[in-house]
Amino acid sequence: MKKQTICKKIGVLVLLLGMFACSSDESYKSLPDNPLMDLAIPTDFPALNDAVVKNRPTKYGVELGEKLFFDPRLSRDNTISCSSCHIQASAYADHQTQAVGIEGRVGLRNVPPIQNLAFMQYYNWDGSKRQLENQVIVPIITPEEMHASVVDIIAKIEGDHTYQILFTKTFGDAQITPERIYQSIAQYEYTLISANSKYDQVKRKEASFTPLEKNGYALFQVHCASCHSGALFTDQTFRNIGFPLNPDSNEAGRARVTGNLNDYMSFRVPTLRNIEFTAPYGSFGQFETLEEVLDYMDQGVLDAPNLDPIFKENENRIPLTSSEKEALVAFMKTLSDAGFIGHE
Secondary structure, three states: OHHHHHHHHHHHHHHHHHHOOOOOOOOOOOOOOOOEOOOOOOOOOOOOOHHHHHOOOEHHHHHHHHHHHOOHHHOOOOOOOHHHHOEHHHOOEOOOOOOEOHHHOEOOOOOOOOOOHHHOOOEOOOOOEOOHHHHOHHHHHOOOOOOOOHHHHHHHHOOOHHHHHHHHHHHOOOOOOHHHHHHHHHHHHHOOOOOOOHHHHHHOOOOOOOHHHHHHHHHHHHHOOOOOOOOOOOOOOEEEOOOOOOOOOOOOEOHHHHOOHHHEOOEEOOOOOOHHHOOOEOOOOOEOOHHHHHHHHHHOOOOOOOEOHHHHOOOOOOOOOHHHHHHHHHHHHHHOOOOOOOOO
C-alpha cells in the first residue's frame, strides 16, 4: 500500500513538472551588430551542450541576461532577483540550508551553484530540465521562490527604456516575450565558466601542489573520481549516496522526474569546483562543512535498495583516516577559483 501511495505521488509530480515545460527549440540568430561572445573554453572541457549551440551568447544578449538576472522585478513582490540566491562570492550559490524566496518562504532544496552550465546535460538537482532555457521558468513560478508570472514580469519591464534598447540590440526589435527572457538569461549564465583554480594552474604547469594537496589528489583518484570525474568534477549521473533524508514529503529526488522508484532519493552528482565556497552541502544542506561530509561517509551512510554500489559494496561507507580527510579537503580547495568568485 505504501509503495502504491509513493508511486501515485511521484506520478502527479511528473505530470505537474510536464505542465510547466516551455519550448525554446528555435535557434537564436545573432544580429550583425551583436557579435558572438568568445567563451574561452579550456581544451580539456567537454563539448558545449546542444542548447548552447542553438543559443550562443552574444554581446548584448549577455548584457540583457545579466540585467534580468539582477532585477528583483522578476519576483512577484519585487524583493528578490536570481542573484539574491545565486551570489557570486558563493560561486553563485548561497549559504542557506534551503533556498529562501519571497516573504521568507523556504524551498525544498539547497541552492545549487551555477558554473560551467554550458557543458551540463541536466539542470536542477533532480535533472528535471535538459535545457537551461527551459530551467529559467522554474524559480520564477515556484511559490517558494519568486512566485511570479512571466506575463506580469513583461508588464513591469516593457516600459523600461534600457530594456527596450537591449531587447532591440539583442533581437532586432523591442518586443519582450517569455522566450526572449529565457534565452537572454541563459546566455548570461552560459558565460559563467570557472576554469582557473590552482588545480587548473597545476595542470597547465603554472603551479605545483603542496605535499598535502598532492596526497589528497591521489586519495581523490581512489575514492572520489569515479563520480566526480572529468574537468567538471561530475559525471552528471544521478546517485543515491545515503545522505540523511529530507523529511519533506514532496522530496523524492530523481524519482520526481522519472516516476521510477529505482531513482528514489537519487540526485545529480554535484561538481566539486569551488566547493569551498558553497557550504552547506547536500540536497537540503545537511552538512555544514566538507569535514562533516567525509566524517559521515566514513561512519556509514543510510542504507537503501538503490544505494550506489560504491557504498553498497563497501559496507555502506568510505573508510578514511583523519589525515586522509585532511588531505582530501586540502585537494578539494585547490578547485577554488578566486577570479570566478570576484576575489581577484
